Amino acid sequence: MAEVDLTSVGKVYPDGTRAVTDLGLHIADGEFLVLVGPSGCGKTTALRMVAGLEEISEGEVAIGGRVVNRVPARDRDVAMVFQSYALYPHLSVRDNIGFGLSLRKLPKAEIREKVDRAAEILGLTEHLSRKPRNLSGGQRQRVAMGRAIVREPQAFLMDEPLSNLDAKLRVQMRAEIARIQRDLGVTTIYVTHDQTEAMTLGDRVAVMKKGELQQVAPPQELYDRPANLFVAGFIGSPAMNLLKATLAGDAGDARLEIGGQTLALPPGVLAERPDLASRLGGEVVVGIRPEDMEDADLVEAPAGSALTSTADLVEAMGSDVLVHFALEADQVVTEDTRELARDAGTDVLGHLERPRTDLVARFSPRTRVKVGDPVTARVDTGRLHFFDIESGAAIWGSDAAGPSREDENEGQ
Amino acid sequence: MSTAEEAAPTPAPTPATARDGAAGAPRRNLAARLVGRLGGGAAQTLLVLVALFWLVPTLGLLVASLRSNADNNASGWWTVFTEPAQLTAGSYSALLDKGDFVDSFWNTVLITVPATVLVVVIASLAAYAFAWMEFPGRDWLFLAVVALLVVPVQVALIPVAKLYGHVEFGGFHMFGSITGVVLFHVAFGLPFAIFLLRNFFAAIPRDLLEAARMDGGSEWTIFRRVIFPLGGPAIASLGIFQFLWVWNDLLVALVFADTESQPMTKWLQSQMRQFTGNIDILAPGAFLSLIVPLAVFFAFQRYFVEGVLAGSVK
Numbered sequence: 153m154a155e156v157d158l159t160s161v162g163k164v165y166p167d168g169t170r171a172v173t174d175l176g177l178h179i180a181d182g183e184f185l186v187l188v189g190p191s192g193c194g195k196t197t198a199l200r201m202v203a204g205l206e207e208i209s210e211g212e213v214a215i216g217g218r219v220v221n222r223v224p225a226r227d228r229d230v231a232m233v234f235q236s237y238a239l240y241p242h243l244s245v246r247d248n249i250g251f252g253l254s255l256r257k258l259p260k261a262e263i264r265e266k267v268d269r270a271a272e273i274l275g276l277t278e279h280l281s282r283k284p285r286n287l288s289g290g291q292r293q294r295v296a297m298g299r300a301i302v303r304e305p306q307a308f309l310m311d312e313p314l315s316n317l318d319a320k321l322r323v324q325m326r327a328e329i330a331r332i333q334r335d336l337g338v339t340t341i342y343v344t345h346d347q348t349e350a351m352t353l354g355d356r357v358a359v360m361k362k363g364e365l366q367q368v369a370p371p372q373e374l375y376d377r378p379a380n381l382f383v384a385g386f387i388g389s390p391a392m393n394l395l396k397a398t399l400a401g402d403a404g405d406a407r408l409e410i411g412g413q414t415l416a417l418p419p420g421v422l423a424e425r426p427d428l429a430s431r432l433g434g435e436v437v438v439g440i441r442p443e444d445m446e447d448a449d450l451v452e453a454p455a456g457s458a459l460t461s462t463a464d465l466v467e468a469m470g471s472d473v474l475v476h477f478a479l480e481a482d483q484v485v486t487e488d489t490r491e492l493a494r495d496a497g498t499d500v501l502g503h504l505e506r507p508r509t510d511l512v513a514r515f516s517p518r519t520r521v522k523v524g525d526p527v528t529a530r531v532d533t534g535r536l537h538f539f540d541i542e543s544g545a546a547i548w549g550s551d552a553a554g555p556s557r558e559d560e561n562e563g564q
Numbered sequence: 565m566s567t568a569e570e571a572a573p574t575p576a577p578t579p580a581t582a583r584d585g586a587a588g589a590p591r592r593n594l595a596a597r598l599v600g601r602l603g604g605g606a607a608q609t610l611l612v613l614v615a616l617f618w619l620v621p622t623l624g625l626l627v628a629s630l631r632s633n634a635d636n637n638a639s640g641w642w643t644v645f646t647e648p649a650q651l652t653a654g655s656y657s658a659l660l661d662k663g664d665f666v667d668s669f670w671n672t673v674l675i676t677v678p679a680t681v682l683v684v685v686i687a688s689l690a691a692y693a694f695a696w697m698e699f700p701g702r703d704w705l706f707l708a709v710v711a712l713l714v715v716p717v718q719v720a721l722i723p724v725a726k727l728y729g730h731v732e733f734g735g736f737h738m739f740g741s742i743t744g745v746v747l748f749h750v751a752f753g754l755p756f757a758i759f760l761l762r763n764f765f766a767a768i769p770r771d772l773l774e775a776a777r778m779d780g781g782s783e784w785t786i787f788r789r790v791i792f793p794l795g796g797p798a799i800a801s802l803g804i805f806q807f808l809w810v811w812n813d814l815l816v817a818l819v820f821a822d823t824e825s826q827p828m829t830k831w832l833q834s835q836m837r838q839f840t841g842n843i844d845i846l847a848p849g850a851f852l853s854l855i856v857p858l859a860v861f862f863a864f865q866r867y868f869v870e871g872v873l874a875g876s877v878k
Contacts, residue, residue: 203774203778204777204778205774205777205778224777225774225777225778226777226778226779226780226781226782227780230778231778231779232774232775232778234771234774234775235771236769236771237771238769238771238772238774238775239775240772240775240776240790241794242793242794242796251776251779251789252778252779252780255779255780255781255785255789256780299775299779303779
């Protein structure tokens with residue numbers, strides 16, 4: 153068990169492609185850090201550089217205080233769980249789990265004992281003599297985990313270990329991985345593109361985009377205080393609604409003008425974000441989480457706290473109802489939102505004849521809204537998010553607790 | 565047969581089949597039924613008959629080798645079915661008493677086994693390097709190896725014979741030695757062997773090798789404990805091919821072996837007479853040279869296991 157340090161790590165492939173830029177992370181001993189981001193954001197490359205499967209082009213990687221840039225993978229004493237599990241097909245489960253130990257020339261009896269113990273933790277005891285091809289997906293995944301834990305390495309590296317499982321099994325294995333990691337207390341770096349996995353597993357979550365670290369923070373902080381538009385849009389499901397709005401009024405009585413509608417800002421909002429005052433009269437990007445909106449028919453909606461539109465689509469999820477509607481506000485088109493759209497597989501961002509932005513609100517199941525009905529959404533104006541329209545950075549203030557991008561790159 | 569039935573309803577979407585699909589449903593059912601009926605009995609019977617027909621010459625050879633020379637000269641081998649008393653092992657005991665035949669049998673073994681083992685070992689190491697190790701010029705080197713595939717044996721006979729003529733030390737002459745024959749076979753077996761194994765090794769999932777690397781494996785351990793076992797089917801088939809090729813070779817032996825180092829094929833060829841029949845030597849000799857490769861094939865065929873990679877990666 154050890155801490156893992158990445159200092160200004162970069163990866164440039166021989167053909168000039170840059171996969172990772174100036175990545176700085178400090179992972180404490182026993183910490184569970186999740187690297188998350190859309191495909192192609194460099195998270196797997198970063199992990200493979202820690203593993204030693206990918207050469208480190210720039211910067212330094214240290215495991216347990218030892219710089220390992222020039223240390224081959226087999227001597228780094230880290231274990232990796234692969235997305236494909238990478239089980240040895242010609243070996244039994246027992247030999248698969250014990251493979252690393254037998255390469256280290258441990259006595260047979262000791263290997264046996266350690267494999268038995270790992271198998272017990274993972275519930276694989278009765279499958280030890282079977283071959284991987286006779287196992288189910290979940291069991292294969294467990295064997296891959298067993299191969300990692302039996303070695304008692306300095307750190308676990310996991311590369312999307314759950315993405316080949318079906319949804320139900322994924323939730324179950326997710327809990328299991330969390331339990332095993334907590335019990336063993338091994339430093340873990342976990343790569344995923346699934347933000348739910350990131351939020352539920354990580355002690356801290358590092359969000360990456362195009363090879364650059366966007367924010368590292370505990371999951372709740374990531375959700376509450378995203379550092380920029382990209383993190384805001386990536387974390388949370390359904391994603392945060394992002395709209396262009398004009399900040400009007402004065403410091404005592406600020407208002408947001410969104411496509412002809414007005415939201416009054418409670419005084420606390422400006423107090424918390426000193427930088428916001430200087431933007432009065434200008435345009436900002438405002439972010440509204442779907443869960444911060446509620447059907448105005450069900451709750452009290454004071455003046456200046458509601459948005460009205462027509463319901464385009466109503467999705468009943470049982471526990472809540474997702475209502476889609478559009479506002480006559482300009483779409484937010486920045487590099488961040490384009491990247492998010494690319495990740496979601498939509499290319500709707502572009503010039504429209506009239507300003508129009510689609511929103512999703514998460515209403516209580518008691519709502520009576522039907523498709524085509526007029527809908528009034530009560531917005532929790534105290535929980536709005538504000539971003540700079542050019543840089544996409546969250547608007548806070550130097551003396552506020554809000555994180556800025558520069559601080560983040562140093563980790564915590 | 566189910567494969568035929570499965571294949572039938574999924575033709576390429578050409579206009580013709582699209583038209584058939586609209587109007588020709590009963591016809592396809594008829595065809596499917598025909599295939600099914602044939603597949604059940606007639607087709608299989610036919611296949612068995614063809615296989616048996618193919619075995620007739622071998623059977624004739626075996627029977628002829630078990631008859632006396634006088635019987636063989638007087639009547640066809642099939643008469644043995646009406647007169648089983650003809651059968652005798654006399655030809656075999658006479659043949660095995662011939663010292664030069666027994667020597668040539670051992671020469672064949674001494675040529676074939678090293679030529680096979682060397683090719684398998686060298687080719688699998690080279691194939692691993694070509695498939696999975698990074699070094700400058702790797703792909704060009706591999707291309708050069710592949711290019712060697714097209715060099716016919718015949719063009720190399722005279723240059724190599726001349727070269728062998730120069731290699732002699734301490735009473736050892738490369739030309740006419742077993743070593744010379746083995747080296748020639750190895751040299752001409754390697755390009756195909758490397759080509760075959762490299763392509764097989766390259767299809768092994770990269771993750772497996774990386775997992776072995778993370779588990780603490782050096783290149784050598786990875787080769788020995790992951791690649792070699794996984795390459796089993798390919799290596800076994802390569803070994804069998806190489807064994808058969810060298811065992812049955814006559815051309816290389818005729819050029820490079822002398823009477824001391826000659827394999828069975830060359831010895832048998834030297835026993836051929838133009839006018840008098842000596843089938844009592846040729847038939848048992850040929851049958852003995854045939855039975856060993858057959859035994860090798862049946863011993864190794866269990867390594868042709870399909871789907872050995874199933875379950876490693878999903």
